[in-house]
Amino acid sequence: MIKIDKEKCIGCGSCEAVCREVFGMKDGKAFVKAQKKLPCVQEAVDICPTSAITK
Ligand code: SF4
DSSP states (O other): OOEEOTTTOOOOOHHHHHOTTTEEEETTEEEESOOOOOHHHHHHHHHOTTOOEEO
């Protein structure tokens, strides 16, 4: 299950930029749009500057 720690998220938008099918932005924070097992989810985990995404 893909999760975003909203306390850690700084709203940079990188996860959405690399994996638009799974991540969206709302009120300055990222949220999970759909629990899809796509390779780009790992890219988002790797790119997140605050390690807010877990899967
Ligand atoms: S990459 Fe990380 S810090 Fe940036 S919006 Fe996504 S979850 Fe938040």
